[in-house]
Amino acid sequence: MHIHRYEKYWLGFGFCALVAFIIFMFITAFVNGHHPSGGSEVIDPTHVEKTPPFDNPGLHQTGENEYEADIVAMAFGYKPNKLEIPLGAKVKFVITSQDVVHSFTIPQTTVNMELVPGHIGTKEYTFKKPGHYLVLCNEYCGAGHQMMKMEIEVLDHASKK
Amino acid sequence: MLAKSKDNRLAFAFIATAFLFFFIGTICGLLQGLVRGGVIKQLPYWLDYYKVLTTHGVSLALLFTTNFIYGFFFAGVHKTMGNLSAKVRAAGWGGFWLMIIGTIMAVVTVLAGDASVLYTFYAPLKASPFFYIGLALWVIGSWVSGIAMMAHYFQWKKQHPQETTPLFGYMVVGTNLLWITACLGVAATVVLQMIPWSLGMTDKINILLSRTLFWYFGHPLVYFWLLPAYAYWYVSIPKLIGGKIFSDSLARLSFILFLIFSIPVGFHHQLMEPGIGEGWKFIQVSLTLMVVIPSLMTAFSMFASFESAGRRKGATGLFGWWKKLPYGDVRFLSPFLGMLFFIPAGIGGIINTSYQLDEIVHNTLWVVGHFHITVGAAVVMSFFGITYWLVPHLTGRTFSKSMNRLGILQVVLWAVGMFIMSTAMHVLGLYGAPRRTAYSTYGNDPVALDWFHGLVANQLYLPIGAFLLFLSSMLMVYLFIHLAFLAPKATADERVDFPISEAEHPEEKPPVILDKWKLWVGICVVLILLAYSVPVMDMLHHSPASPGYRTW
Incomplete structure (x- = not known):
């Protein structure tokens, strides 16, 4: 040839x-x-709200300037639907879905997690700019998909003092 | 020539079905553009956005493409290897009707609102069982027709043991082997998981396994669209520009490489999800990138045949041959514009598969922009170019100069519309605008409002582009009907022929090893087992199953 x-x-x-x-x-x-986001833990997708850490969703401090954000995604929203995160803190997002496949996506960041029911997704991120962040679902999940969102407020405590 | 018309009738049945769904699918595309840009904020309740989106995806990505490819292929194997045997032709028709029955079942359930699950139908979204059964019948029908074409090739080879097989036939076999191997994944999830589950025989479904089986199919699906366009580029375009096939053997080798490297790569669509090890994701990313090699071979071949054709026509200097290409011939212009789209599209594809970079673009409008310039421009514009000679070739009608001029208008409208829409989609994706989402400002969130105010990153470009694409598609449908039923019957010297090029070096026989299909399929299977066995075993043992939901 x-x-x-x-x-x-x-x-x-x-x-x-x-x-x-x-x-x-x-x-x-x-x-x-x-x-990119991943995670090897599994969970019974029909008992999410009774299984730790998702029985107590929210932001939990895990160390000096380190937090874990435990979040549940559902049609068509997130629990909690608002988080306040200190500027510069290292946040580990720990998220699962209690029904269909969703995503947890913060536009203009590298947080873009596909949430498969039965699996727990994780992603670490440090917010370097204070202010308002929109979180949305970019994996089609049903009739209200375009309404599915939550908010993150990154607070600059140092500048407030 | 009754026998000739019998084979061509089969090819024409596929092409006509393809254009029916092209018509339906592009109307849906216009509606989506209007909603997404906020021109129409809400469709009437009986015409929900996601129903329209499902119809758009199923009609264009699955039904238009596959029917068109089979019509083109049947016409080409008839042209290059003679009349189909009665058995082969009957199998071709059998496959056609199975696909039609499957299509009707799926389309009716979508239109009834019982399957707004998009063309990826990810579990645990649970559609009506008729949707899944329709899909299964459709896949089986495509196998029957595909196997019929391959049988024709191997019969020819048996009857002509000393001759080199026609390049077109070789490419048909490569493409069908790719398709059949790829469909095993989607058939497995539909038949073994989704049908029993949607009928209520099982109450839960392993979601991660189902997604993995889908993407085992979903990536080679895009090469199944692309390879017939490549067949046109390699086999017919040199003839149209007054040139020859640059290298017959390398053309065959590139198809083999596509067959080998397009299947064990589905994880690059699942990079953001849990339950799949990082090492396995990375291995499949690396295998995905191997496709760069046959792509570079094809690019080289195309430009080499352009250059040698130009020089044969007296072009001088380094780039003089550019001026010798027949830009006024829609059969060339359309795929040529498609090739130009394919350059940024290929680069975009490398970005999408690049592990960390995918975090920025995954499931954003970027991806939608990407496949609108790959399948929606490079592939479909090649199909437009084919239509302008294939339809009059099959119906024995003329293709006049004024039809050619209208054709040029049609493809230029398409190219301009696609350029506007896909550029905005790519940039919007970088700003995080999601794909597959109806009109939304997320409660007037400033981040989402910016997507309506950008200079380039503005969702208003979507309805503008979609409108031009819609005009182009309606013109295409009119031209199809004209060439199929209305144009004057061609006299003997007006007949439109199927362009088949000669090789630059016909004395050079392709290496025998290229025809060892069992070897290539064997290598393909080994790579699939290496890339998938361990993670799939892991999913079978560890991934929890979930009940179904109907959230639309």
Whole structure:
């Protein structure tokens, strides 16, 4: 099979770029720890509201400047429907759905979690700008999908004092 | 030539069905654009947004594409390998009618409002059992027709043991093998999980497993759309521009690479979800990116055949051949514009699959913009180009200069509409605007209101683009009807032919190994088992099942 010389250069360049790209992505993922949302814990999807931590949804402090946000998604909203988070705090979102597939998405951040009933999704994030954030569902979940939202207020305590 | 018309009648039945759903689907597209841009804030209750969205997706992504592909393929295998045997033709018709029955069942349940589950029908959204049974019949019908085409190829090969198989036939076999292997996933979730569950025989469903089986199918589905467009690019376009196929063997190799690397990659659609290990996601991301190789091969081939055709016509200098391309011929112009769309579309695809980058764009309007320039431009514009010669070829009518001019208007309208709409969608996606969502300001939230005020990131571009696309599609439907039923019958020297190019080096035989289909399917199966066995076993054992819901 004859391959034109220029095509060999072209494919060689493409293949090298591809390998370099995969190595770069691998390092950012497994050395620097930049992974998209995930999680290996499971839960009975029909008993979410009775299972910790979702029996007490909300923001819970877990360390100095570290919090866990336990949230339940449902058609068509979130419990709680508002969170206040201190600026610069490391927040671990721990979220599940009690009915169909939803998402927990904060536009213009890297928080974009697919919520599969029966599984618990997790994602860590640190808010670096104070102010109002909209949370919405970007996975179609039914007739009221376009209404499904909550709010996050990132508070700058230092500037208030 | 009665036998000829028999095969062409089968091809025409598929093409006509395709355009019926093109008509329905693009009307839905206009309605969605109007709602999303806030021009119509609320559709009447009997025409709910998500019902329209489901009809749009099912009509265009599944029904238009598949029917068109089968019509094109049947016409092409008839052209390159002669009359179908009576058995093969009967199987082709059998598949056609099974697909029609399945389609009617699914479409009626969608229109009745019993299946507003979108064309991805993710559990635990639970539609009427008729929807799932219709889908299963449709898939089985597509297999029957696909196997008929492959049988025709292997019969030809048996009868011509010394000859190289026609490139078109080879591509038909590659595409159908891809389709059948891919459909095993969706067939498994529909037949084993969803049908018993929707009939009430089981009360719960393993959601993560179902999603995984769907995306095992969902990604190769996009290559199933793309490969027939590639077949047109490789086999017919060189002829239209007065050139030759740059390399017959490399064209075959690129189809093999698509077959191997398009299936064990579905996790890149599930990067944001729990229950799948990070290592497994990363392995499938890497396999996904391998598709870069056959894509670069195809790009090289296209431009190489453009250049050699231009030089054959006397072009000089480094880029003189650009001026020698037949831009006034809609059969070339349409797929050519599609190729231009495919350059940013391919780059966008790499972004989508790139693990961390997907966090920014996953399930946003970016993704909608992406598949509107891949399938909605590169693929569909190739299909438009095919339509302008295939329909008069099948019906024995003329394709006049004035039809060609209207055709150019049609594809330019489409390209402009798609450019406006998809550019806005991409940018809106970067700002977080969600896909598959009716008109909403989220209670006048400032973040969402910004999506109506941007210079580029503005949802008002969606109805503007959708309106141009709608005009273009109505013109296309008119031209289809004209070419099918109204244009004058062609005399012998006006006959429109199926363009089949010659190879640049016909003396060079493709390596025998490229025809070892069992080997390639075997490699494909091994990669699938490597990429999927462990995570799927994990899902079978650990993923909790859930009852069904009807939330619409």
